[in-house]
Amino acid sequence: MQVLEHEPTNTKAQYRLAKVLSLRNEFEEAEKLLRQVLEVENTPAMRRELALVQRELKRIEQQQRQQFGGMFDRLATEQGGLYQEQDIKKRLEDERQSRMRKCTICDIEVEDVQYARHMIKAHSSK
Numbered sequence: 001m002q003v004l005e006h007e008p009t010n011t012k013a014q015y016r017l018a019k020v021l022s023l024r025n026e027f028e029e030a031e032k033l034l035r036q037v038l039e040v041e042n043t044p045a046m047r048r049e050l051a052l053v054q055r056e057l058k059r060i061e062q063q064q065r066q067q068f069g070g071m072f073d074r075l076a077t078e079q080g081g082l083y084q085e086q087d088i089k090k091r092l093e094d095e096r097q098s099r100m101r102k103c104t105i106c107d108i109e110v111e112d113v114q115y116a117r118h119m120i121k122a123h124s125s126k
């Protein structure tokens, strides 16, 4: 018997959840989901969704840079280079990760402070 890898229902649910997440500015989670969707359903519409989410992620990263008041640029000139910048990015990412917890239902990572809201918004609809 052939195993169906294509699971339209699951994909649809993931896509819907990704839309909800991006509406709530949770773009990293949305991106993660859309990538999963794309593995099954690589359509122009899905690629467009992913591109939109990635554009938002980029915008947020730029905002973060501004918030950190030139820390990137300063260190980059002091120590010379991309490595430092990646190092800071990694530290920021680690710090962010420490505030994340994994949803027990949909298995995506949600920021700690938004976890309760996620459970209600994403999983309470019948």
Ligand SMILES: [Zn+2]
Binding pocket: 103, 104, 105, 106, 107, 108, 118, 119, 122, 123
């Ligand atoms: Zn969830």
